Amino acid sequence: MDILLQQIINGLTTGSVYAVVALGYTMVYGVIQLINFAHGEVVMIGAMVAFSVITALAGSNLPPLVIVLAGVMAAVPACMLMGFLLERVAYRPLRHAPRLAPLITAIGMSIILQHLALLVWGRNPLAFPQIIDNRVFGIGGAAISSVQIAIILMSLAMMAGLSWFVYRTRFGIAIRATAENVHVAGLMGVNADRVIAATFIIGAGLGAVAGVMYGSYYGIAHYTMGFNLGLKAFSAAVLGGIGNIAGAMLGGILLGLVEALGTGYVGELTDLCTWPMAHGWLGERCADGGHFVLFGSNYQDVFAFLTLILVLVFRPSGLLGERVSERA
Amino acid sequence: MSEVLLEARRIGKRFGGVQALKDVSLTIKRGEIYGLIGPNGAGKTTLFNVFTGLYPRDSGEVLFAGSPLSLASPHSVAAAGIARTFQNIRLFGNMTAQENVMVGRHVRTRAGVFGAILRTRAERAEEAGIRRRAAELLHYVGIADRADDLARHLSYGDQRRLEIARALATDPKLLALDEPAAGMNATETAALRCLIEGLRKDGLTVLLIEHDVKLVMGLCDRVAVLDYGEKIAEDAPDAVRANPKVIEAYLGTDH
Amino acid sequence: MKTTRSGVSEKANACESRRYAVAKSHRERVGLVLVAVALMALPFVLASAGTAWVRITNFAVLFVLLSLGLNIVVGFAGLLDLGYIAFYAVGAYVYALLASPHFGLHLPFWIILPIGAAVACLAGIVLGAPTLRLRGDYLAIVTLGFGEIVRIFMNNLSSPVNLTNGPKGINRIDPFQIGPLKFSASDTFGSLIFSGPIKYYYFLLLVLLAVIVINRRLQDSRIGRAWVAIREDEIAAKAGGINTRNIKLLAFAMGASFGGIAGGMFAAIQGFVSPESFILNESIMVLAMVVLGGMGNIWGVIAGAALLSFVPELLRYTVEPAQRALFGKLLVDPEVLRMLVFGLALVLTMRFRPAGLWPETRHRRELNEGRV
Numbered sequence: 001m002d003i004l005l006q007q008i009i010n011g012l013t014t015g016s017v018y019a020v021v022a023l024g025y026t027m028v029y030g031v032i033q034l035i036n037f038a039h040g041e042v043v044m045i046g047a048m049v050a051f052s053v054i055t056a057l058a059g060s061n062l063p064p065l066v067i068v069l070a071g072v073m074a075a076v077p078a079c080m081l082m083g084f085l086l087e088r089v090a091y092r093p094l095r096h097a098p099r100l101a102p103l104i105t106a107i108g109m110s111i112i113l114q115h116l117a118l119l120v121w122g123r124n125p126l127a128f129p130q131i132i133d134n135r136v137f138g139i140g141g142a143a144i145s146s147v148q149i150a151i152i153l154m155s156l157a158m159m160a161g162l163s164w165f166v167y168r169t170r171f172g173i174a175i176r177a178t179a180e181n182v183h184v185a186g187l188m189g190v191n192a193d194r195v196i197a198a199t200f201i202i203g204a205g206l207g208a209v210a211g212v213m214y215g216s217y218y219g220i221a222h223y224t225m226g227f228n229l230g231l232k233a234f235s236a237a238v239l240g241g242i243g244n245i246a247g248a249m250l251g252g253i254l255l256g257l258v259e260a261l262g263t264g265y266v267g268e269l270t271d272l273c274t275w276p277m278a279h280g281w282l283g284e285r286c287a288d289g290g291h292f293v294l295f296g297s298n299y300q301d302v303f304a305f306l307t308l309i310l311v312l313v314f315r316p317s318g319l320l321g322e323r324v325s326e327r328a
Numbered sequence: 329m330s331e332v333l334l335e336a337r338r339i340g341k342r343f344g345g346v347q348a349l350k351d352v353s354l355t356i357k358r359g360e361i362y363g364l365i366g367p368n369g370a371g372k373t374t375l376f377n378v379f380t381g382l383y384p385r386d387s388g389e390v391l392f393a394g395s396p397l398s399l400a401s402p403h404s405v406a407a408a409g410i411a412r413t414f415q416n417i418r419l420f421g422n423m424t425a426q427e428n429v430m431v432g433r434h435v436r437t438r439a440g441v442f443g444a445i446l447r448t449r450a451e452r453a454e455e456a457g458i459r460r461r462a463a464e465l466l467h468y469v470g471i472a473d474r475a476d477d478l479a480r481h482l483s484y485g486d487q488r489r490l491e492i493a494r495a496l497a498t499d500p501k502l503l504a505l506d507e508p509a510a511g512m513n514a515t516e517t518a519a520l521r522c523l524i525e526g527l528r529k530d531g532l533t534v535l536l537i538e539h540d541v542k543l544v545m546g547l548c549d550r551v552a553v554l555d556y557g558e559k560i561a562e563d564a565p566d567a568v569r570a571n572p573k574v575i576e577a578y579l580g581t582d583h
Numbered sequence: 584m585k586t587t588r589s590g591v592s593e594k595a596n597a598c599e600s601r602r603y604a605v606a607k608s609h610r611e612r613v614g615l616v617l618v619a620v621a622l623m624a625l626p627f628v629l630a631s632a633g634t635a636w637v638r639i640t641n642f643a644v645l646f647v648l649l650s651l652g653l654n655i656v657v658g659f660a661g662l663l664d665l666g667y668i669a670f671y672a673v674g675a676y677v678y679a680l681l682a683s684p685h686f687g688l689h690l691p692f693w694i695i696l697p698i699g700a701a702v703a704c705l706a707g708i709v710l711g712a713p714t715l716r717l718r719g720d721y722l723a724i725v726t727l728g729f730g731e732i733v734r735i736f737m738n739n740l741s742s743p744v745n746l747t748n749g750p751k752g753i754n755r756i757d758p759f760q761i762g763p764l765k766f767s768a769s770d771t772f773g774s775l776i777f778s779g780p781i782k783y784y785y786f787l788l789l790v791l792l793a794v795i796v797i798n799r800r801l802q803d804s805r806i807g808r809a810w811v812a813i814r815e816d817e818i819a820a821k822a823g824g825i826n827t828r829n830i831k832l833l834a835f836a837m838g839a840s841f842g843g844i845a846g847g848m849f850a851a852i853q854g855f856v857s858p859e860s861f862i863l864n865e866s867i868m869v870l871a872m873v874v875l876g877g878m879g880n881i882w883g884v885i886a887g888a889a890l891l892s893f894v895p896e897l898l899r900y901t902v903e904p905a906q907r908a909l910f911g912k913l914l915v916d917p918e919v920l921r922m923l924v925f926g927l928a929l930v931l932t933m934r935f936r937p938a939g940l941w942p943e944t945r946h947r948r949e950l951n952e953g954r955v
Contacts, residue, residue: 035720090930097937099719100663100874107867108929115922119915231727231863238724272743285743292743302735305728312725313713380822406824414822420815423808431812435824437805441833444804445797451804458805498824 002141007264008257013148013217015256016155020210021233022240022248023162024203030179030243031199032095037106038086039207040230041113042079046208047128047215047225048121050075054129064131068216075208082113083204087197110227117223125222128215151213158206159249165202166245175199179243235308241321250319255304262303270294332391333358333502333533334379334410339388341374348374350557351388356502361524361534363548363565365541367577370554372537373415376506379535380412381405393501407435411500413491415507415537421480425471425490428479429462432497465493469523485516492523503527504535509543521547545569553577622788626781637780641852643892644787645845650872650888651794651881652841657870658878659807660834661814663723665866666710666730670839672861673706674699674846676737676747679856682757685748692759696847703843704836706733711835715828730866738858752857756850759786766851783852790848794841798881801837810834811879875932877939886941895925 021043028036050071057067090105135146166172177185178195186192214229215221236255240247268274271293273286285292295302311319334356341349348371356362366372377383379390381402390397398404411432420428437458443451466472469489474482479490488508495503505524509517517540524547527534538544544551545565552562555577561568568574629636649671656664677699681690714725741749758767758779766786770777801807809830812820821827850856868891876887902917902924932940 029720033720035723093934094937097933098878100657100870100878101933101937104871104874105930105933107871108926108933111922111926111929115919115926118919227863231731235724235728238721242720294743296739296742298739299735302732305732308728309714309725312717312721316717316721318721382818382822401826402818402821403824403826406822411824412822414819418816418819418822420812420819422815423811427808427811431808431820431825432823434805434809434812439805441801441806441837444800444806447800455804494823 003264004261005140005142007260009142009144009148011257011260012253013151013256014259015236015253016152017210017214017217017229017252018233018236018255019249019252020155020158020206020213021229022237022252023159023245024207025230025234025237026240026242026245026248027175027199027203028196029237030245031175031182031196032091033243034091034102035106035234036086036091036200036203037103037230038090038109038113039203040226040228040233041110041117042082042086042204042226043207043211043214043229043233044221044223044226045082045113045117046075046079046204046211047221048117048126048211048223049078049208050212051121051126051128051215051221054131058129058131064133067131068212072209072212075212076205079204079208079211080201083200083207084197086204087200091200092193092196114223114226121221121223123223125220128219128221130216130219147216151217154209154213158209162202162206162245171195171198232304235304238318239308239311241318244318244320247318247320254319255307258307259300259304263297263300266299266303267293267296331357333393334397334535335391336375336379337389337391339375339378339390340386341371341378341383342386348557349378349385352554352557352559353388354552354559354562356533356535357550358533359528359531360549361528361536361547363544363551364535364537364554365539365544365551366554370577371557372554373506374557375554376412376504376535376537379405380410380504403435406498406500409499409501410504411495411498411502412504413488413495413506413508415510417484417487417491419479419482419487419490419494421478423479424476425466425479425482425486425493426459426462426475428490429465429493429497430458432465432494433458433461435498461497462493465496466490468496469493470519485512485519488512488516488520489523500532502533502535504537506537507539508536509538509540517543626784627775630776630778630781634778634780637778637784638852639893639896641780641783641787642849643889644784644791645849645852646869646872646892647885647888648787648791648794648845648848649842649869650876650884651798652838652845653869654873654878654881654884655798655801655810655841656834656838657873658880658884659802659810659814660831661810662715662831662834663719663726664835664838665723665727665863665870666733667726667838667842667869668861668863668866669710669730669733670703670706670842671846671849671865672733672737672858673703673839674843675850675856675860676753676846677702677843678847678850679753679756680746682851683753684755685753689757692757692847692851696844699847700840700843703846704840706843707835707839708832710839711832715831715835727863727866730861730863734858734861734863737861747858750858752855752859754855756854756856758854759783759851780852783848787848790844795881795885802881806830806833871929875929875939877941877943880939880941880943883939883941883943887939890940891925894928895921898924 021039024039024042025036028034028039053074054067054071057070060067086109090109091102094102094105132146136143166175174185174190175195175198177188177190178192182192214225232255233252236251237248238251239255240249240251271291272282273290273292282292315321332355336352336354338351338353339349340347340351352375364372364375374383378385378399381399381404385399390399392408392410397408420431423431437454439451439454463472463475466475469492471482471486471489471493474486479487482490492505492508509520512520521543524534524536536544536548548565550563551565551568553560553568553574560573560577561571563571625640626637629640649667653664653667656662656667678695680686681688681695681698682692710726710729714722717725737747738750740746747753758765760766764770766782767779769779809820809825812823812825813827813830817827872888872891873884875891876885877883898921899917902920903913906913906915906917
């Protein structure tokens with residue numbers, strides 16, 4: 001089995017999910033410079049709603065694909081509504097407040113959403129129903145499952161769709177104008193409130209799909225899943241240059257790849273027994289195929305964050321972020 | 329002590345494809361008020377930011393008080409003795425006027441964390457000195473009665489004065505003022521003029537960037553004119569006024 | 584607050600008195616004495632309600648200490664740090680490793696606490712040095728990542744060499760001991776019973792007092808002004824002669840040291856540390872305490888930390904009986920309801936007091952410009 005290719009495939013899959021979630025962070029940030037900390041929870045709610053719908057329909061005679069689509073169709077509007085409410089209730093009243101105030105409300109909303117989900121869906125991880133026959137194809141010595149193919153293709157489609165929307169439609173231009181300068185956009189007749197609400201709604205809709213993809217890829221949904229996923233996606237958005245849509249996509253995929261490759265290789269590379277200097281007590285430990293692994297796959301998250309930190313040290317505004325020059 | 333305080337040699341700076349400064353050389357003498365004028369976008373503020381270490385320069389060098397000036401960082405420029413104000417006033421809005429000036433003393437004082445925590449004798453003496461000097465400077469620029477007000481609650485003219493007081497607190501050899509009269513009404517401008525003349529009387533060297541040509545011509549000992557990043561004239565105000573190149577730069581020519 | 588007085592010298596004197604005297608008026612002095620007496624008597628009052636409440640109070644004081652440390656970084660210098668709990672973790676693990684059977688080391692606490700502070704301080708510099716030129720939210724995510732990295736290392740450094748004992752954590756950590764006075768056992772003086780937690784309480788109170796004094800002195804010093812100047816306008820601060828990189832690093836180092844000391848005490852009080860105590864949520868909680876109380880204002884921060892420490896505990900003890908009284912049965916798991924109320928409290932507080940519950944009165948600092 002080709003480990004490199006396999007890890008790339010796995011990395012692309014998780015990376016695509018990160019990228020789609022990251023879009024939600026980056027769009028909101030681009031328009032109002034706010035870290036929407038509750039976005040991860042919106043994604044979680046999306047996964048949960050889809051779980052409920054799919055489980056309810058699983059017994060029926062509908063074709064599996066229709067059932068999954070029904071799950072997505074339920075999750076997307078539910079999350080959009082949530083994104084809308086989030087903006088209205090938690091952020092809009094604070095638009096002129098000190099910078100950290102909305103961050104605290106975001107944390108508050110995130111706690112609320114998590115525990116509401118706990119009330120509705122319970123404390124235990126839920127097995128995401130695998131109703132679609134998950135076929136595995138071999139390519140070049142590695143395996144790719146139909147779920148992985150679906151995730152990658154759907155993510156690409158959503159990113160292409162969003163790019164078209166933002167760069168080719170009138171409303172997309174309004175969004176970009178607002179991101180550039182709220183006041184001037186307002187003078188040009190753009191309704192900033194509507195644009196801001198729209199970025200929340202669109203981000204939440206994308207997040208809902210990402211939640212379903214994540215749930216079906218890992219086979220479980222849990223009320224705390226949004227936290228880690230959100231964290232990764234936010235890192236991805238920053239990695240690419242927060243506020244930049246192409247950056248979020250690039251950052252997401254890159255982060256997925258780094259994680260997968262780090263998990264696959266660093267353990268092997270830091271096994272001191274494979275190094276030439278394995279003598280003495282180390283040699284004894286290494287005898288008979290022993291290992292002395294410094295950093296194994298359990299450091300997965302470290303790889304992700306270290307990459308992020310390194311990139312930011314050398315490119316302080318992320319990979320595709322604008323270089324903010326100091327203006328005197 | 330040489331007569332020249334600052335000498336800039338062939339300063340160059342480009343932003344992407346735009347050559348903002350082309351081989352600009354100039355000398356500022358001790359005790360004079362040196363004016364820098366030019367049409368919008370001529371490179372005045374860029375030159376200013378190069379002198380004060382905010383922008384790295386691409387070529388050229390600056391001699392200040394006889395030795396090469398390290399332009400590596402703004403704070404070392406301030407330590408060397410160049411203080412500045414900003415075109416769009418930059419005060420510490422949520423600190424009082426007095427505290428703003430006290431911050432200016434930072435570069436001339438030394439107390440560290442341990443001194444502050446232990447309240448050592450040296451720290452207390454230094455702190456009292458900072459406070460005294462700040463009060464003096466507020467008085468000097470004429471806003472002593474606003475000492476305890478937050479900087480952002482001050483009027484526009486008073487904010488300009490406060491910025492000058494803060495710059496003076498660093499004990500500068502050269503005070504660089506970036507369009508200090510911008511946005512001022514006639515009364516405020518007249519008061520500012522008095523203040524700058526007072527600075528000269530007290531022996532300070534002043535570099536003045538200004539849009540208000542009348543103010544510059546009336547106040548400065550010598551004036552340099554920048555146009556498209558090049559120095560096109562450097563002379564006494566009357567001579568500059570008569571310089572055909574300057575007239576062309578300001579009024580344009582018909583071809 | 585506008586004060587209209589005239590004359591420069593008089594004003595300078597006014598500032599002096601603000602600087603050197605905590606209690607200016609007679610009324611304030613009486614107030615302080617009352618607060619001191621109340622704080623001294625508090626553990627015995629609490630002990631009558633159950634030793635658990637003394638423990639809860641001790642943890643609350645630890646969080647107050649953490650908030651005051653973070654306040655230096657976020658409140659004074661304006662640097663958004665989302666990984667602050669890492670320094671708490673460093674302090675706790677330093678204590679655990681140097682005073683437990685894990686390595687067989689049993690150093691006394693008064694040696695370990697400074698070591699913990701120093702190591703945490705070093706960690707703060709290591710984190711700060713490469714990242715301080717990042718702006719606002721970028722710095723936030725990097726500090727967040729740093730916090731997670733520290734936790735993951737503690738979780739995994741049980742192999743190949745067992746340094747931290749991994750997720751199982753380190754057990755049987757030595758309690759404080761001063762000569763014959765053991766903080767783990769109860770002592771009786773007359774009719775007063777000094778239980779372990781009560782002894783720790785007084786020790787914590789002492790540390791808290793020192794930290795408050797240090798914070799106040801720093802705030803009104805050359806360094807403190809430089810911090811606030813950087814927060815207000817970094818470019819102007821630079822041009823005004825402040826070496827912003829060093830001064831920011833100093834804020835990180837100071838904040839980290841406080842975190843390290845608090846962490847050491849946490850390890851001793853709890854007798855056990857594991858990576859689970861240092862998850863990202865804890866960093867966020869400390870930040871919430873600082874912001875909710877009123878960034879930059881020491882008293883506000885203290886109040887915010889106390890509030891967020893006690894409210895969840897109070898809810899824990901009231902939510903269940905309240906439900907039973909109202910509905911005759913448990914409708915919602917009290918733990919869940921507690922968190923829901925907590926989240927709602929955060930949202931509502933920020934909605935109606937966006938600068939925090941007790942923003943700095945003299946300066947009423949707004950911390951950066953308003954949004955949009």
